[in-house]
Amino acid sequence: MIPGIAVLAEKFRVPICIALVLGVWQIVFVLGVVNEKYFPSIPTIAVAFGQMLTDGSVIAAWATTFLRALIGLIGAALLGVALAIVSDLSPILSRGIRYVSDVLQPIPPAAFVPMAVFMLGLGSKLYAFVIILVTVWPPYLNGVAALAGVGPVQLNTGRMFGLTNWGLLWRVKLPAALPEIFTGIRYAATISLIAVIVSEMLAGRDGIGFMIFKKAFAMRTPEVFGLMFLVAINGVLLNGLVNLLRRGLTGWHMRMMERSE
Amino acid sequence: MTRQTRIALWGLLVPLAILALWQVAAMLQRTPLFPGPGKVALAIWANYPVILRELGITLLRAVVGFGLAAVTMIPLGIFLGRVRVIGRVLEPLMDMLATLPPPAIIPLVMLFAGTGDGAKVVIIAYAAAVPLLMNTYEASHSIHPMLSRVARSLHLSRFETMRLIDLPSSLPMIATGARLAIASSLLVSVTSEMLLATNGIGTFLQRSQETFKIDAGLAGIAFISLAGIIVNAGVFRLEKNWLFWHYRDQRPAE
Amino acid sequence: MTGILTASDVGKSYGSGDTRMAIIDGLNLSIAKGEFVSLVGPSGCGKTTLLMCLSGLLSPNLGKVGFKGQVVTAPPIGLSVVFQDYSRSLLPWKTNLDNVLFGMRRVTGMDAAQKKARALEILEAVGLPGFAGHYPWQVSGGMQQRVAIARGIASQSELLLLDEPLAAVDAQTRADMQDLLLDLAKRFDQTCVLVTHDVEEAVYMADRVLVLGPRPTRVVREIVVDLPKPRDQISTREAPAFLHARHEVMELIRSMRQGKALS
Ligand SMILES: Nc1ncnc2c1ncn2[C@@H]1O[C@H](COP(=O)(O)OP(=O)(O)O)[C@@H](O)[C@H]1O
Ligand SMILES: [Mg+2]
Numbered sequence: 075m076i077p078g079i080a081v082l083a084e085k086f087r088v089p090i091c092i093a094l095v096l097g098v099w100q101i102v103f104v105l106g107v108v109n110e111k112y113f114p115s116i117p118t119i120a121v122a123f124g125q126m127l128t129d130g131s132v133i134a135a136w137a138t139t140f141l142r143a144l145i146g147l148i149g150a151a152l153l154g155v156a157l158a159i160v161s162d163l164s165p166i167l168s169r170g171i172r173y174v175s176d177v178l179q180p181i182p183p184a185a186f187v188p189m190a191v192f193m194l195g196l197g198s199k200l201y202a203f204v205i206i207l208v209t210v211w212p213p214y215l216n217g218v219a220a221l222a223g224v225g226p227v228q229l230n231t232g233r234m235f236g237l238t239n240w241g242l243l244w245r246v247k248l249p250a251a252l253p254e255i256f257t258g259i260r261y262a263a264t265i266s267l268i269a270v271i272v273s274e275m276l277a278g279r280d281g282i283g284f285m286i287f288k289k290a291f292a293m294r295t296p297e298v299f300g301l302m303f304l305v306a307i308n309g310v311l312l313n314g315l316v317n318l319l320r321r322g323l324t325g326w327h328m329r330m331m332e333r334s335e
Numbered sequence: 336m337t338r339q340t341r342i343a344l345w346g347l348l349v350p351l352a353i354l355a356l357w358q359v360a361a362m363l364q365r366t367p368l369f370p371g372p373g374k375v376a377l378a379i380w381a382n383y384p385v386i387l388r389e390l391g392i393t394l395l396r397a398v399v400g401f402g403l404a405a406v407t408m409i410p411l412g413i414f415l416g417r418v419r420v421i422g423r424v425l426e427p428l429m430d431m432l433a434t435l436p437p438p439a440i441i442p443l444v445m446l447f448a449g450t451g452d453g454a455k456v457v458i459i460a461y462a463a464a465v466p467l468l469m470n471t472y473e474a475s476h477s478i479h480p481m482l483s484r485v486a487r488s489l490h491l492s493r494f495e496t497m498r499l500i501d502l503p504s505s506l507p508m509i510a511t512g513a514r515l516a517i518a519s520s521l522l523v524s525v526t527s528e529m530l531l532a533t534n535g536i537g538t539f540l541q542r543s544q545e546t547f548k549i550d551a552g553l554a555g556i557a558f559i560s561l562a563g564i565i566v567n568a569g570v571f572r573l574e575k576n577w578l579f580w581h582y583r584d585q586r587p588a589e
Numbered sequence: 590m591t592g593i594l595t596a597s598d599v600g601k602s603y604g605s606g607d608t609r610m611a612i613i614d615g616l617n618l619s620i621a622k623g624e625f626v627s628l629v630g631p632s633g634c635g636k637t638t639l640l641m642c643l644s645g646l647l648s649p650n651l652g653k654v655g656f657k658g659q660v661v662t663a664p665p666i667g668l669s670v671v672f673q674d675y676s677r678s679l680l681p682w683k684t685n686l687d688n689v690l691f692g693m694r695r696v697t698g699m700d701a702a703q704k705k706a707r708a709l710e711i712l713e714a715v716g717l718p719g720f721a722g723h724y725p726w727q728v729s730g731g732m733q734q735r736v737a738i739a740r741g742i743a744s745q746s747e748l749l750l751l752d753e754p755l756a757a758v759d760a761q762t763r764a765d766m767q768d769l770l771l772d773l774a775k776r777f778d779q780t781c782v783l784v785t786h787d788v789e790e791a792v793y794m795a796d797r798v799l800v801l802g803p804r805p806t807r808v809v810r811e812i813v814v815d816l817p818k819p820r821d822q823i824s825t826r827e828a829p830a831f832l833h834a835r836h837e838v839m840e841l842i843r844s845m846r847q848g849k850a851l852s
Pocket of ligand 2: 636637638673752753
């Protein structure tokens with residue numbers, strides 16, 4: 075009896091979770107624990123969200139934010155892999171880049187924005203700079219570790235078939251390292267989105283980050299929730315894109331992992 | 336001089352080259368809005384007492400928020416991993432929370448709780464909670480079934496099993512989550528100070544910009560970086576001391 | 590039935606519906622106090638499953654398991670299991686000594702110092718003096734096995750269930766461990782149930798060998814091994830009674846295999 079319920083609950087866990095959130099929300103609303111101004115009912119939020127979807131400016135902000143995150147992520151991934159390759163070729167450069175990453179990595183994106191605004195303006199240069207500066211490290215660090223971790227058997231096999239050092243890098247090491255690099259890129263996607271939202275909030279001109287803040291100051295709570303929802307959707311989309319690319323490039327690895335389970 | 340130290344020393348050329356380029360670029364620009372490393376060094380000297388005080392405030396809030404998240408989310412994660420049905424059913428909910436970038440809740444919390452210390456701590460705690468919960472749950476959920484059998488055959492109670500078996504064996508992944516959570520706490524701590532200006536290093540940065548003291552702002556950033564490096568080194572030490580059994584570098588004695 | 594451990598009409602299956610697989614069916618056995626009993630059966634016939642049922646870690650779908658006259662529903666005090674996957678069963682964040690002490694958490698009537706003395710005594714008895722402060726992952730597989738056995742004995746155990754404890758060690762170590770186990774059983778007053786797929790080992794160690802049939806398994810034959818104790822690696826293995834018992838078990842297993850091949 076009990077195991078039956080458990081199996082059923084697991085099967086329908088997504089609707090259960092949604093119902094749970096909506097239910098608890100609505101109960102809190104009905105009980106009136108929190109002022110309605112800050113805690114709108116589910117239908118109110120739904121209506122606000124619906125209206126936003128028909129509002130061109132919101133859609134534009136949404137697209138702007140998403141594109142910024144995407145372009146920043148692509149730049150960071152390419153730069154990160156390039157730095158990893160350079161590090162693999164020269165131990166001195168590797169150490170040098172590591173010093174730079176150790177210093178820059180702990181700095182949150184928000185800190186860069188006010189300092190860079192005067193030099194880079196409020197446009198795409200600012201976003202590219204901030205996003206790449208904070209997003210490049212996971213692909214770089216994973217890339218270095220993965221390239222260093224390619225086993226001697228694989229390398230010797232490549233050498234036996236007459237590959238040069240460059241050939242070895244392109245045809246053996248990089249493909250072998252890609253799965254781990256993608257783990258870094260997936261994490262980078264999360265950071266990229268955070269960096270965009272933060273920068274938009276601080277730069278205060280456009281994008282969803284800015285819009286959330288504006289609506290919050292105007293006490294338009296339902297819209298704030300709706301916009302947060304859009305931000306989350308951006309995360310899902312970006313993750314989906316990365317996964318699609320990963321499946322295309324490292325499908326062999328994913329199938330291998332599935333088999334060994 | 337060993338090969339390692341030689342590499343370490345030559346490697347210093349990379350950051351030095353970057354600093355030199357930056358200095359040259361700044362000298363060509365000749366504007367206080369783009370100070371070079373020399374100016375920043377002077378600004379560090381001039382501002383360090385203020386910066387340290389403000390950074391202290393920021394770190395204190397980050398520690399309180401992180402601590403709140405740790406004492407609630409680690410037990411919760413263990414519980415959800417151990418009581419499998421509840422954990423599995425709530426997985427989508429945890430995933431939903433993970434997709435929302437923590438800074439996005441700053442405006443919302445501001446609406447509910449204002450701009451005071453309490454509001455900031457809540458934001459930090461939320462930011463730290465997600466990676467801690469996810470990693471603890473993942474670890475406790477995937478503990479080898481053998482350990483549950485051991486626990487039962489040694490007659491441990493459910494609570495003892497969680498405390499003595501599940502918690503220690505989850506520690507390596509909890510440490511991973513904690514590292515992410517620390518970065519996340521610092522991030523939203525600074526961000527929330529910049530947006531909800533009162534005090535702390537974030538506010539200091541914001542003021543520096545408003546008064547065009549970019550060199551002071553960069554000095555502040557240098558201290559943030561330093562704090563991050565020190566915290567990371569501390570975490571690394573803790574991991575080495577507590578999780579040596581996980582990284583097992585020693586070979587068998589036979 | 591009497592005996593320290595009894596199983597009556599035990600049945601166990603995994604899964605349900607189409608994927609249901611019967612592992613044990615109508616199994617009966619009774620182990621007397623102080624006995625050393627071997628359970629032999631081919632790989633995959635359900636030996637581990639049976640041991641889990643006997644120890645209370647799994648509950649059988651049918652029938653009853655009894656320990657000292659009580660029906661077993663959860664692992665009872667006084668019974669301990671040494672798992673087949675022994676290296677996973679040790680806690681890597683505890684030293685060997687602390688692992689053994691961990692097995693003594695429920696032991697009453699001893700203070701901390703007495704427990705520690707007892708744990709050290711047992712570690713010495715299993716041949717690990719000087720390794721108490723090591724971690725399990727710092728010692729070899731055979732030594733980990735001994736820590737697991739020490740932990741089992743330390744938990745005020747009267748009955749040890751051993752799941753293929755020697756399957757993974759080399760031939761020489763294996764012979765030594767067999768004698769060590771026999772010695773430990775006597776010294777610490779343990780009733781032992783040893784699961785193995787090695788016929789020679791089953792006969793050499795036991796007072797009684799129970800042969801398990803193919804899946805769904807049950808006891809198909811009981812052979813009393815009438816050999817003097819202590820056993821001796823050379824002379825026992827040459828004794829007519831040993832050869833006779835070995836012959837009987839092997840023939841039985843061969844006929845079961847042929848029966849399976851024919852069907
Ligand atoms: N948890 C389980 N769920 C389903 N089938 C299992 C499970 N554990 C073991 N089995 C199956 O039951 C059979 C008997 O397993 P086991 O008791 O481990 O045999 P033995 O110890 O004799 O090798 C095997 O075919 C195995 O695949
Ligand atoms: Mg087995």
